[in-house]
Amino acid sequence: MLTPIHRRNFIKKSSTAVAAIALLPSMVLGLPKEKKARLGFIGVGLRGRNHVTNTLLFPDAEIIAICDIDPNAIMETQNLLKKAGRKAAAVYGKNEQDFENLVKRQDLDGVVISTPWEWHVPMAIAAMNAGKYAGIEVSATVKLEESWQLVDTFERTGSHCMILENVCYRRDVMAVLNMVRQGLFGDISHLQCGYQHDLRHVKFNNGQQPYGGGVEFGEKGFSEARWRTQHSIDRNGDLYPTHGLGPVAQMININRGNQFLYLTSMATKSAGLHKYIVDNGGENHPNAKVNFKLGDIVQTMIKCANGETILITHDTNLPRPYSLGFRVQGTNGLWQDDGDKIYLEKISKTPHEWEPDTEYLKKYDHKYWRESEQVAQGSGHGGMDYFVIRDFIQAVKNRTAPPIDVYDAAAWSAISPLSEESIVKGSAPIPIPDFTRGKWKNAKPVFAL
Numbered sequence: 001m002l003t004p005i006h007r008r009n010f011i012k013k014s015s016t017a018v019a020a021i022a023l024l025p026s027m028v029l030g031l032p033k034e035k036k037a038r039l040g041f042i043g044v045g046l047r048g049r050n051h052v053t054n055t056l057l058f059p060d061a062e063i064i065a066i067c068d069i070d071p072n073a074i075m076e077t078q079n080l081l082k083k084a085g086r087k088a089a090a091v092y093g094k095n096e097q098d099f100e101n102l103v104k105r106q107d108l109d110g111v112v113i114s115t116p117w118e119w120h121v122p123m124a125i126a127a128m129n130a131g132k133y134a135g136i137e138v139s140a141t142v143k144l145e146e147s148w149q150l151v152d153t154f155e156r157t158g159s160h161c162m163i164l165e166n167v168c169y170r171r172d173v174m175a176v177l178n179m180v181r182q183g184l185f186g187d188i189s190h191l192q193c194g195y196q197h198d199l200r201h202v203k204f205n206n207g208q209q210p211y212g213g214g215v216e217f218g219e220k221g222f223s224e225a226r227w228r229t230q231h232s233i234d235r236n237g238d239l240y241p242t243h244g245l246g247p248v249a250q251m252i253n254i255n256r257g258n259q260f261l262y263l264t265s266m267a268t269k270s271a272g273l274h275k276y277i278v279d280n281g282g283e284n285h286p287n288a289k290v291n292f293k294l295g296d297i298v299q300t301m302i303k304c305a306n307g308e309t310i311l312i313t314h315d316t317n318l319p320r321p322y323s324l325g326f327r328v329q330g331t332n333g334l335w336q337d338d339g340d341k342i343y344l345e346k347i348s349k350t351p352h353e354w355e356p357d358t359e360y361l362k363k364y365d366h367k368y369w370r371e372s373e374q375v376a377q378g379s380g381h382g383g384m385d386y387f388v389i390r391d392f393i394q395a396v397k398n399r400t401a402p403p404i405d406v407y408d409a410a411a412w413s414a415i416s417p418l419s420e421e422s423i424v425k426g427s428a429p430i431p432i433p434d435f436t437r438g439k440w441k442n443a444k445p446v447f448a449l
């Protein structure tokens with residue numbers, strides 16, 4: 001077990017080992033240092049336009065080209081650029097493959113991909129093959145082989161790939177990461193996290209903006225209802241693991257001294273989506289006949305090389321308030337995000353009693369937030385969206401490895417198909433591949449140091 005002092009030294013040393021996981025040279029771009037990050041955006045729906053809006057905050061980033069098959073999304077994006085006094089972007093989107101023409105442009109250094117999940121990997125691979133950095137929305141991959149394809153493409157081309165996991169930058173999560181790194185919780189044993197978000201109104205809507213509260217999806221739906229709901233028909237597993245898993249993976253140095261070993265998953269019955277359709281569309285609505293494979297709650301337990309367990313919950317189809325359900329627990333105590341509470345043995349005032357976490361979060365506030373609170377706060381999701389795009393832009397501009405890299409994208413996203421496999425096999429343990437091919441043993445943490 002590392003004492004707080006040892007941990008501090010460890011972190012200090014680690015900070016000089018820049019991007020140790022990305023062992024290949026960053027040979028992607030031939031830019032002089034002062035150049036701007038010249039970006040293209042593929043998918044400028046709701047999320048892509050968030051990224052465009054936040055990118056406009058950075059004078060050292062240029063929005064050169066945008067691609068979307070929906071002309072309305074293109075129009076809305078050009079309006080954003082116009083309002084900000086920026087030049088109109090070159091437009092792609094005459095068909096579903098037009099992104100291939102965008103990534104070939106000589107005047108681009110990086111591409112931000114915010115399309116439906118199944119498009120992430122073909123688009124990222126095209127971008128990386130064309131020598132561009134790829135920033136991919138979450139989850140990065142849908143199928144296990146896609147995780148390998150991302151890794152193989154990076155290792156072959158040297159083009160970096162960052163999964164744009166914004167929750168790694170959430171203010172309380174970053175403060176707790178500081179606390180973990182300074183040894184406050186002792187030796188970490190167990191973590192919990194998840195995606196507990198009632199998405200029924202997102203999965204079904206009637207084409208109204210914002211979400212209309214209808215029961216339509218597919219071609220009749222709007223935004224995510226056009227594509228996300230189909231995954232709940234076809235698949236039973238943790239469909240969206242990275243918002244929870246990314247942050248806790250950083251806390252226990254996954255891919256950098258630690259590794260996921262295997263997982264087991266279990267799903268409840270599927271009842272919530274059908275009930276929503278009947279309640280809102282009537283039992284004779286055609287969608288009331290749809291069979292949803294996705295269990296209302298899917299829980300996945302991961303065992304890690306250094307002995308920790310992680311419990312991830314996917315809970316999107318039942319009524320509930322939003323929570324990512326973080327719990328970080330070690331030999332000295334624990335933090336829980338539900339209830340915003342903490343207990344630290346010999347530090348908390350009363351033995352066996354929770355304290356509010358407010359003062360701890362203030363004391364261990366991460367430097368990202370201390371230094372950039374004002375500018376970040378206006379961006380999406382309480383400010384964390386600012387930091388994730390900033391780190392991507394900095395990596396592109398400086399030709400450095402991003403702090404969340406292709407191995408993170410591969411390992412965090414692979415939990416989806418592996419959880420599906422475990423459920424099909426009666427919750428059997430399923431090995432989680434080592435996408436670093438052994439490099440995790442010597443790699444050092446790099447995130448937000």
Ligand SMILES: NC(=O)c1ccc[n+]([C@@H]2O[C@H](COP(=O)([O-])OP(=O)(O)OC[C@H]3O[C@@H](n4cnc5c(N)ncnc54)[C@H](O)[C@@H]3O)[C@@H](O)[C@H]2O)c1
Binds near residue numbers: 166
């Ligand atoms: N990190 C977060 O907090 C967060 C929040 C919301 C969404 N997301 C992720 O962002 C991604 C996009 O989600 P969204 O909510 O913006 O969905 P959306 O449906 O609003 O946007 C997707 C866009 O992609 C376009 N598109 C689809 N196929 C295309 C193709 N072949 N070529 C070009 N454009 C294509 C669509 O026309 C649409 O405009 C998803 O991966 C989602 O999980 C992340």
